[in-house]
Each structure stands twice: as structure tokens, then as C-alpha cells.
Amino acid sequence: xxxxxxxxxxxxxxxxxxxxxxxxxxxxxxxxxxxxxxxxxxxxxxxxxxxxxxxxxxxxxxxxxxxxxxxxxxxxxxxxxxxxxxxxxxxxxxxxxxxxxxxxxxxxxxxxxxxxxxxxxxxxxxxxxxxxxxxxxxxxxxxxxxxxxxxxxxxxxxxxxxxxxxxxxxxxxxxxxxxxxxxxxxxxxxxxxxxxxxxxxxxxxxxxxxxxxxxxxxxxxxxxxxxxxxxxxxxxxxxxxxxxxxxxxxxxxxxxxxxxxxxxxxxxxxxxxxxxxxxxxxxxxxxxxxxxxxxxxxxxxxxxxxxxxxxxxxxxxxxxxxxxxxxxxxxxxxxxxxxxxxxxxxxxxxxxxxxxxxxxxxxxxxxxxxxxxxxxxxxxxxxxxxxxxxxxxxxxxxxxxxxxxxxxxxxxxxxxxxxxxxxxxxxxxxxxxxxxxxxxxxxxxxxxxxxxxxxxxxxxxxxxxxxxx
Amino acid sequence: xxxxxxxxxxxxxxxxxxxxxxxxxxxxxxxxxxxxxxxxxxxxxxxxxxxxxxxxxxxxxxxxxxxxxxxxxxxxxxxxxxxxxxxxxxxxxxxxxxxxxxxxxxxxxxxxxxxxxxxxxxxxxxxxxxxxxxxxxxxxxxxxxxxxxxxxxxxxxxxxxxxxxxxxxxxxxxxxxxxxxxxxxxxxxxxxxxxxxxxxxxxxxxxxxxxxxxxxxxxxxxxxxxxxxxxxxxxxxxxxxxxxxxxxxxxxxxxxxxxxxxxxxxxxxxxxxxxxxxxxxxxxxxxxxxxxxxxxxxxxxxxxxxxxxxxxxxxxxxxxxxxxxxxxxxxxxxxxxxxxxxxxxxxxxxxxxxxxxxxxxxxxxxxxxxxxxxxxxxxxxxxxxxxxxxxxxxxxxxxxxxxxxxxxxxxxxxxxxxxxxxxxxxxxxxxxxxxxxxxxxxxxxxxxxxxxxxxxxxxxxxxxxxxxx
Numbered sequence: 040x041x042x043x044x045x046x047x048x049x050x051x052x053x054x055x056x057x058x059x060x061x062x063x064x065x066x067x068x069x070x071x072x073x074x075x076x077x078x079x080x081x082x083x084x085x086x087x088x089x090x091x092x093x094x095x096x097x098x099x100x101x102x103x104x105x106x107x108x109x110x111x112x113x114x115x116x117x118x119x120x121x122x123x124x125x126x127x128x129x130x131x132x133x134x135x136x137x138x139x140x141x142x143x144x145x146x147x148x149x150x151x152x153x154x155x156x157x158x159x160x161x162x163x164x165x166x167x168x169x170x171x172x173x174x175x176x177x178x179x180x181x182x183x184x185x186x187x188x189x190x191x192x193x194x195x196x197x198x199x200x201x202x203x204x205x206x207x208x209x210x211x212x213x214x215x216x217x218x219x220x221x222x223x224x225x226x227x228x229x230x231x232x233x234x235x236x237x238x239x240x241x242x243x244x245x246x247x248x249x250x251x252x253x254x255x256x257x258x259x260x261x262x263x264x265x266x267x268x269x270x271x272x273x274x275x276x277x278x279x280x281x282x283x284x285x286x287x288x289x290x291x292x293x294x295x296x297x298x299x300x301x302x303x304x305x306x307x308x309x310x311x312x313x314x315x316x317x318x319x320x321x322x323x324x325x326x327x328x329x330x331x332x333x334x335x336x337x338x339x340x341x342x343x344x345x346x347x348x349x350x351x352x353x354x355x356x357x358x359x360x361x362x363x364x365x366x367x368x369x370x371x372x373x374x375x376x377x378x379x380x381x382x383x384x385x386x387x388x389x390x391x392x393x394x395x396x397x398x399x400x401x402x403x404x405x406x407x408x409x410x411x412x413x414x415x416x417x418x419x420x421x422x423x424x425x426x427x428x429x430x431x432x433x434x435x436x437x438x439x440x441x442x443x444x445x446x447x448x449x450x451x452x453x454x455x456x457x458x459x460x461x462x463x464x465x466x467x468x469x470x471x472x473x474x475x476x477x478x479x480x481x482x483x484x485x486x487x488x489x490x491x492x493x494x495x496x497x498x499x500x501x502x503x504x505x506x507x508x
Numbered sequence: 509x510x511x512x513x514x515x516x517x518x519x520x521x522x523x524x525x526x527x528x529x530x531x532x533x534x535x536x537x538x539x540x541x542x543x544x545x546x547x548x549x550x551x552x553x554x555x556x557x558x559x560x561x562x563x564x565x566x567x568x569x570x571x572x573x574x575x576x577x578x579x580x581x582x583x584x585x586x587x588x589x590x591x592x593x594x595x596x597x598x599x600x601x602x603x604x605x606x607x608x609x610x611x612x613x614x615x616x617x618x619x620x621x622x623x624x625x626x627x628x629x630x631x632x633x634x635x636x637x638x639x640x641x642x643x644x645x646x647x648x649x650x651x652x653x654x655x656x657x658x659x660x661x662x663x664x665x666x667x668x669x670x671x672x673x674x675x676x677x678x679x680x681x682x683x684x685x686x687x688x689x690x691x692x693x694x695x696x697x698x699x700x701x702x703x704x705x706x707x708x709x710x711x712x713x714x715x716x717x718x719x720x721x722x723x724x725x726x727x728x729x730x731x732x733x734x735x736x737x738x739x740x741x742x743x744x745x746x747x748x749x750x751x752x753x754x755x756x757x758x759x760x761x762x763x764x765x766x767x768x769x770x771x772x773x774x775x776x777x778x779x780x781x782x783x784x785x786x787x788x789x790x791x792x793x794x795x796x797x798x799x800x801x802x803x804x805x806x807x808x809x810x811x812x813x814x815x816x817x818x819x820x821x822x823x824x825x826x827x828x829x830x831x832x833x834x835x836x837x838x839x840x841x842x843x844x845x846x847x848x849x850x851x852x853x854x855x856x857x858x859x860x861x862x863x864x865x866x867x868x869x870x871x872x873x874x875x876x877x878x879x880x881x882x883x884x885x886x887x888x889x890x891x892x893x894x895x896x897x898x899x900x901x902x903x904x905x906x907x908x909x910x911x912x913x914x915x916x917x918x919x920x921x922x923x924x925x926x927x928x929x930x931x932x933x934x935x936x937x938x939x940x941x942x943x944x945x946x947x948x949x950x951x952x953x954x955x956x957x958x959x960x961x962x963x964x965x966x967x968x969x970x971x972x973x974x975x976x977x
Contacts, residue, residue, distance in 0.1 A: 154756050154865035177760070197705040208703050210712070211680065226951045232861040233893045234677050235930035236666040236716055237937055237948055238974055239956045243679070243712030247705055264762035287623050291646070293733035293799075295764070330762075331810075334803060341800075392701040396623035424702045461704035468706055479706055482695045486963065487708045493962030494955065505707055 045087075045470050046503040048135030054114035055093050055136055061110045062096055062138065069097040069144070080121050080139040083129045085387055086435050087471060092119055092133035099144045101217060101225050101256040108254065108499075109223035111138055117502050120250040122192025123165065125184075127388055128469025130196065130249055134503040140254060142191050148172050149257065157214055157231060159259045162191020169260075178262040181206035184465065185371060191255045196467035197247030201370070204290075204423030205297040205329065208465065212261050213246050218253030221495035231259055244490075249467055250501040252494050266329035270339045271298070271363045272356030274326065274346045275319040279303065279406070282322045283399035285342075285349040286422045289326075290395065292345070294338050298327040299423040300370060301398075303406065306377065306417035313376030314369035324351070324422065325370050327363070370419075377417045377430045384415075384432035389448055391455035392426035392464030401458055402427060405451055412447055426464035453478065473507045514556075514939050515972040517604030523583035524562050524605055530579045531565055531607065538566040538613070549590050549608040552598045554856055555904045556940060561588055561602035568613045570686060570694050570725040577723065577968075578692035580607055586971050589719040591661025592634065594653075596857055597938025599665065599718055603972040609723060611660050617641050618726065626683055626700060628728045631660020638729075647731040650675035653934065654840060660724045665936035666716030670839070673759075673892030674766040674798065677934065681730050682715050687722030690964035700728055713959075718936055719970040721963050735798035739808045740767070740832045741825030743795065743815045744788040748772065748875070751791045752868035754811075754818040755891045758795075759864065761814070763807050767796040768892040769839060770867075772875065775846065775886035782845030783838035793820070793891065794839050796832070839888075846886045846899045853884075853901035858917055860924030861895035861933030870927055871896060874920055881916055895933035922947065942976045 062070045071077075077091035098104045111118045117137025124131055133139065145161035148169065152158065153176050160169060167187045169180050184193060184200040192198075194216060199208035206212070215229030228241035245253050276282035282301055289296055302310070302323045311318040324346070328338040335358060343354040357363060369376075378386060393401045402418060409416045409429065420427025429451070431444045452462035452475045462468075462475040476484050488506055491498075531539045540546075546560035567573045580587045586606025593600055602608065614630035617638065621627065622645050629638060636656045638649050653662060653669040661667075663685060668677035675681070684698030697710035714722050745751035751770055758765055771779070771792050780787040793815070797807040804827060812823040826832060838845075847855060862870045871887060878885045878898065889896025898920070900913045921931035921944045931937075931944040945953050957975055960967075 152863065152865060154760065155863040156760065157863070197703075197709075199703055199705075203703060207680075210703070210709065211676075220955065224951055224954075226955050228952060230925065230930055230948065231863045231928040232895075232924075232930045232933065233864070234666075234668055234672060234679070234861060234895065234933050236668075236859075236932045236934050237930050237941070238716070238945055238952070239721070239959060240666075240679065240709075240712045240716055241952055241955060243709045244959075247707070247709055252708070264760055266762060291623070291625065291733055293735060331806060333806060337800060337802060390705075392703055394621065394624040394626070394700045395702070396621060426701075426703065455701075456699065459700040461699055461701045461706050463705045464701065464703050465705050472706070476707055479699065482693055483697060483707070483710055485693075486689065486695050486710060489962045490708060490713075490959060493958045 046134065046473065046508045048117065048503040050136050051115050054116045057114045058110050058116045058138060059094055062094060062107065065106065066096055071095045080124065080141065081132045082124055083132060084127050085129065085471060086385060086441060087129040087132065090132040090134045092139040093136045095139040095141050097141050097144045101219065104140060104219045104254055104256050105223045105225060107138060107140055108219050108221065111499050112221060112223060112497060115497050115499060117499055118254065119501050120195065120254045122162065122189030125186035125188045126192065126196055126469060127466045128471035130467060130469040130504060132470060142189060145256065151176060153178060155231060156262045157259055158262055159257060160190055161257055162189060162255045164190050166190060166193065173262065177265055179265050180260060181263050182209055182212050190258055190260065194246050194255055194258055195248065195250050199465040201298045201300060201421060203421060204299055205295055206263060209246055210243060213242055214259040214261055215242050216245060216255050216259065217257040218245050218255050220253045221497065221500050225256065249469065249505045251491060251505045252500065268332045268335045268358060269327060269329055269363065270335035270356055270358045271327035271366065272354055273366060274324045274351050274354040275321045276324065276351040277321065279322045279402050280399040281350045282324050283422065285324060285346050285351055287395055288345045288349065289342055290423055294341055296326060296423060297329040298325065300325040301420040301422035301427065303418040306373060306419055309376040309380050309417055310369050310373055313379055314372055316369050325366065373419050374430065377432065380417065381415050381432040385435045386430040386432055387444055389429045389451055390463045390466040391451055391460055392424060393455050393458045393460030395425040397458040397460065398422060398425045401454060404454060405429060408447060408450060412443060414444065414447060424464065425460065468505045470504060473505065476507045515603065515942065515977040517586065517972040519605050520584050523585045526583045527579050527585045527607060528563050531563060531576065534575065535565055540564045549593065549610065550601045551593055552601060553596050554598065554940060555854060555910060556598040556601065559601040559603045561608040562605045564608040564610050566610050566613045570688065573609060573688045573723055573725050574692045574694060576607060576609055577688050577690065580968050581690060581692055581966060584966050584968060586968055587723065588970050589664065589723045591631065591658030594655035594657045595661065595665055595938060596935045597940035599936060599938040599973060601939060611658060614725065620645060622647060624700060625731045626728055627731055628726060629659055630726055631658060631724045633659050635659060635662065642731065646734055648734050649729060650732050651678055651681050659727055659729065663715050663724055663727055664717065664719050668934040670767045670769060670890060672890060673768055674764055675732060678715055679712060682711055683728040683730055684711050685714060685724050685728065686726035687714050687724050689722045690966065690969050694725065718938060718974045720960060720974045721969065737801045737804045737827060738796060738798055738832065739804035739825055739827045740796035740835065741808065741823055742835060743793045743820050743823040744790045745792065745820040746790065748791045748871050749868040750819045751793050752891065754793065754815050754820055756864055757814045757818065758811055759892055763810055765795055765892060766798040767794065769794040770889040770891035770896065772887040775842060775888055778845040778849050778886055779838050779842055782848055783841055785838050794835065842888050843899065846901065849886065850884050850901040854904045855899040855901055856913055858898045858920055859932045859935040860920055860929055861893060862924050862927045862929030864894040866927040866929065867891060867894045870923060873923060874898060877916060877919060881912060883913065883916060893933065894929065937974045939973060942974065945976045
């Protein structure tokens, strides 16, 4: 992907002017057009340029989102849904201007059905807010992408994170949702039954559609029981291959591991210094087990044996909450630790996901590529899913370096696709990866375009995203 | 649903004649037009009338399915995909005639990737064939709808069954698929990575679309490791409410129960006689646990305590394979056992699914309705999912009785939808339930219709199904 590949979207100045007038009058202080707030709503955590919307609306209900979308539809003006802005691929940019729909005031938890292990929330609720609210129920929401993202945004990008290996991704976690479609009609995609064979799966169609098919205004989410016990630890391995083989054996034996994270040697070095922990500087697996007291001990012991059989160890594990927290804090701080490897640099995160049988090969080829290209790019991965990130540390003001990183990213994405994988396991396509959609999906891109055309014939929902030019 | 609600589809005699000529010439013996074979390909296991296609093609590859669809598209002739014909809602009927595409010769297992716990198969492979093939790999395919259905048909109807509570449904089990779309183009919906955030979820869109959006010609399926140990047993309860509370507590405590089946007193009576087992004639839960030796014993003991706390018991369980098999054979024979309650009658199976908090209420109201209407209709349910079936035993030649059963089914479906549930947990919509789509999905039906129109503008793929008139 080169910056030049970003899909341009033509500005409809007349329509935008009309909508600005309508929304200002209708929403008053809840419609903002100041430059700072507009830029903040297009801010991306990559090197992608900021493309601000023309105004930011703060609706408080599905009905208000419908009003905004109807005004924009009437004047053919883009509408871009906004959660907290933690997406990585330019999802909230406004290449043709238009209206950012900030869902932060739609932050009510509408229902918790403890007996059914589900809850219904507005899209602006963040995952941490939800888990704080649930604390006394014995339940938790398991999807953890790291950032304290909004649940609407997480659904829109099909997010996941460290414990997807056990609890799945937003694809599995969203039971149904309400979305405002491009014509302003609201649709609720399903009931609260755990399964249904009634018609097309509109829930899964809208999850991951990045605001290009509808704007999510409510979500019913599956919850999990807080496990009775948790054990976890860190295990070093002589090589990435050995660590990957241990992951495969763990999954294949059906050990219900809750997290199994691969960290390469460079990343371990950065974490060791940053988090002041006595880590070995070799590839490691961070693992966690959820279950009964006896169950988590059994799981940890079985994993220890698997690690040893694959040349790894010692596997140091604990059920003590404080010790576990320290370990996982170090893992979660990996991003900040990485940045210390090159002070002043900005990080660009990649996100490929491959079948786990190809994980070691894919990581090894990528490490070789990093060395050959002279990049500084530590690696952490959700190994149980075959998903890993490299954080490319680069000078965002050096075009030659950007070009080099772009070449690296393109080679990495193509490598993953060649290995029967995907260019994005959890970050989404947005603007940044649209250039890889054809390589990954072939004719599927045309089918997606037919759907987009049918559901958003005017092309007003988050234009310039997800689908390639 | 009344028979009069079945969507008529106009016959295109000229087009059909043209396609019959083309396919006869192209496929020779692999294209059949005899009456018996045509009727067999429209046979349904309900009281729905048989509506035979005009010809049955037996393609052997995706390319051949493309040829058939292209010929039918050119002449605007319906194409109906056919697996083994075990669907219950008239999915394979041909209300406007046309061509049945029998996938039984597409029965190769294309790849088993043991390290990745997945396999790729053609759609005509049945679930039992796959599991026989996998026997030596330590893996199995967990979705078990009872019938030895084809995997293509199971995906098309989003099937599930007794162990969906642990392993999910076809929604979760299909990693990606290849489908021939209405224009004859083939699309592969994803790679083999366990997760992806790349674009619209075409896999989940086609799973459950009942052959109305595309014809599945290959599937990549998730497999599971065969558990080290299995334990299971039967536990009686004084009331359905007590049994349902035990189910809720089991799920909420996070016990990874593999099956948890509710059987009402009438069904137990039938099974007791039919299967010659010493069953109590009260509501029972049939349960099964998968895990390590220690794990399954712990799960069974914990479940026993939960049952006792809810007034149930004694819970008799075993890890001995032969004894378990006898129990589950009795459960699987429930359909045949039921038929003995009224010799000569035909059974019509209902399929509602509600949030488990409403399960006891929904079953109790349904039992009361059965009593009030004087029907004979035992109940079995996949209680962990909130899904249950009543088998209405009726004389298919008595219009008054059919009308009464139709009233009962309509009340049941509306009850489930009112309780935030669905009219079909796993059997699908087909023809039989299309009349309930609007009540369940509201405006969602229009969105589905927009998608159908975009992907099949000529309406040739399985017309008269899934969407209401």
C-alpha cells in the first residue's frame, strides 16, 4: 500500500453546506465544526494523513442517528461513524469531508441478562466501562483488543485480541445489533436466542463492515462467566519454530488455553528493560488458563510438558493474581516498550494472520525480511490464532523510510495471503489495507461491491474505506 | 403458516425446455428427468406437498455447477441445490420447476490440515463420512444434527444439533466456502486463517442462505480434537422449571458441557418403552462432558450438585463408552420412539429457540397449549441453547387436524418471537416458515431482499424460499 493508493472521494460542497446548516440548527451545541475537534475525529494512529470531516455530531439515540443519516442522504453527504478513534487503518478519516457521527453520548448499558449471559449496550460504551459495570454479576465481556475501544467500533472492525483463542472475536461475541442503514431506516438484525437459522445473517454482515453498510446504534453481546481460577506464566523457547510447535500441540490437544501469546527475542529485550522484569531474551510464550482450581493447575502442568517436549522451558507459572497481573501488564505494555528501541520514532503496526501450521514459517521469513531491510520491528503475536503484529519503528518525516516500510508491509501481507492467510486478523481494512483486498478476496471483492451498491446506492456511508478503488 | 401461504413461483416453460435440452446433451446420464428421481429430489419430511424439479443434474466439480447455473441464468430457469434431502421445511422443493443440482457426486475430501484443525471438503460429503475419514487423525467434526446430512446442506441451512452448546453451529464451523453465484461466477469467501477482519463476511452471509444466494461447491470446516475422556448421564427433575434452572446454573458457572438435552415426561415415556431403558417418567436432562479424565469427573460431580440444588436427581453418570452409547442411542431414537405414541401418524417437528431464561416458560406454555388443543406432541430440546422441538403427531390426510397443528405451530412461533427468540433454531426457513420472517425480522426482511436482488437479480436461485412473498 502506498499513500497514492488511498481512494479519493469527491467533495460535494453544496450538499455539505446544506447539511452543516441543517445539523447546526437541529443539534445546536451537539454539532461542532471547530478545527481541533474535526481533526481529532479524523486522527489515526498510523502515518496516514488526517482527513477531517466538516462537522461532528453527538447524537444520543438511534432516532437522532436516523435524522443525521437522512439529512446526509438527502444531500449526498458522507457519514462517518466514530467510537473513540483507536482504529489503526484510517477508518475514521473523511476523504470527501462530511459528517462524523460521534457515539460517545450513546453510552448507556441498556440491559444485562445475567441468566442468558448477554447484555445490550449502546455503541459508545467502552469495553472497560462494560466490565466495570458487570463486576458484581460474576460475568465479564472477554474481547480485549488492548485499547479501551468503544464496543460499536470493535463490532464495526471485527476486533479481537489476546483471548480470542478461547472466547472468539466480535464475530462470535455480537448476538445481534441495531444499525441505521444508508436510507435512514433502522434495522435490528436478530433476537436474543443463542442461535437461529432464520434468514440471512445480517448481524455478521454488519460486524466488520467498518461503517460502510450501516451505523451501529445498539449491540447485544455475549458475556462469559468469570472463571473460578486463573493460572498463567511465561515460557522461553530456543527458537520461534519450537515455540510455534508448542502452540500447535497445545491447541491440538484441546487444552482450552485462554491466551497464548508469542513474543520474539527483540520484543522480549525491549519488555525486559521497560517493564523491569527478569525475562530471558529469547522467543517466549505468555500463556493463561481459565477454569476450576484443579483445571487450571492441570492445564498449566500439561502445557509445561508440551513446552519441554518442544525444547522450551522452564515454564514458570502462578495462580497468584498479583504476579499474573505484572506479567500481563508487561505484555500489554509491549507497544510502549517497543518505542524505547528507537526514541522519537513512530510505530506502524502490521496485522497478518495465517493458519497456525504456517505461523513459524511466516514469522521467520518476516524476521529475515526485517533484518535484510535494516528495520527495527519487534514482533508479538496471538499465536493460538496465527495472528501476529510487527511494530515498524520509523521516522514519519523521512519519505525514503516510509517507502521502505511500505515495501516491507506489502511483502508481509502478500506472504500471509500466499500462506492461505489474511492481511488483517483484527485491525481491519479501512484505508490502509484496501489495496490488498483483491489479492486476498479475488472475485469476492465484486460480490462485496454488489452488496455495498445495493445497501448504500449513494455511497454516503464511510466512503473510501474497506473496498478498493 | 398455512399451505396457502406458500409462495407461488411462475413456470417459465420455454426456458425450462431449452435448459433441459442443453443439460441432457452436456451431461448425458448425469442428467435425469424420470419422474421417480424428480419426486425424490423434492421430497420433504414434513406434510408440505412435493413440488418436483424438471430435471436433476449430478455435477462433479465447481466448473460443472457453473455451467449449469450459466445455462439456467441464460434462460431464467430456477436452480435448486440438493444434498441428501434431509431438510424439514421444503428447502428442496421446486415450486416453479427448474433444475435440481444434486451434489452427491461432489463427495471428495480435498484436504485435512491436522495441525490447523481444519479440512476442506466438497458439499456432498456427509458428516458421518467425514468423521469416518478423520478417525485416525485424533480429530472430529462436531456438528451433529441427527440425520446423516451433507455438509453443503448443513452449511446452507445453518444446521446445529445436540452439541452446539459447546462447539457452536455451522455458523462457527465453516471457516470459508466456495459458492457459485447466480451469474455463474465462483467466489471463495475467505482463506484458512482462524480469524480475519478483511471486508464483509461473505462466509456467514452464504451460510444459512438456503441456496438462495449461491450454491456451495466446497467448504473449509473447523475440526476439534477428540476429547481424552467423555462422561455423561441422565438426571430426572420434578418439573421442567427445575430442569431449566439447572441448565441455566450449569451454563452460568462456565461448565463446558458438551451436550445438555431436555426431554419432557411424555417423551421419556415413549423412549422408555421404545428403547427398553429404565427411565423415570419425569422431565430429564441428558448431559455429556468432554475433557481430561479428571476434568470430566469434576464436571459431572459439579453438575450433580447443581441438579440436587434444583431438586433434581439422582444423577447417574458414567465414563464407560458402552453405557453412554446406549443412553445417547435412546436420545437419538426419540423421533422413532415418539411415532409409537400414535401408530400411523406423521410427525411435524417445530424448532423454536429462546433465551434460556425464557426456556421453562416457553416450554410450559407450549405444553399447556398441547394439552388444551388435544395434540400428541412430545418435547425434546437442546436446552443449553434454548432450542426445543415438539413433534406433532398427526394424520396427514385429515385437513382439520392439519389446520389445528398449523394453528399450534403459529402460536408457538409467535410465542418464541415474543420471548425474544426465533421461529427456527436450526431447521431453517425454507417454504414452511417464510410466513414468520416479517414477525421475527421486521425491516430486516427488506434488507435481506435488497441483498437477494443484488446478488440474484433474475431470482433463479431456489425461488420461493427463505424470504416471504
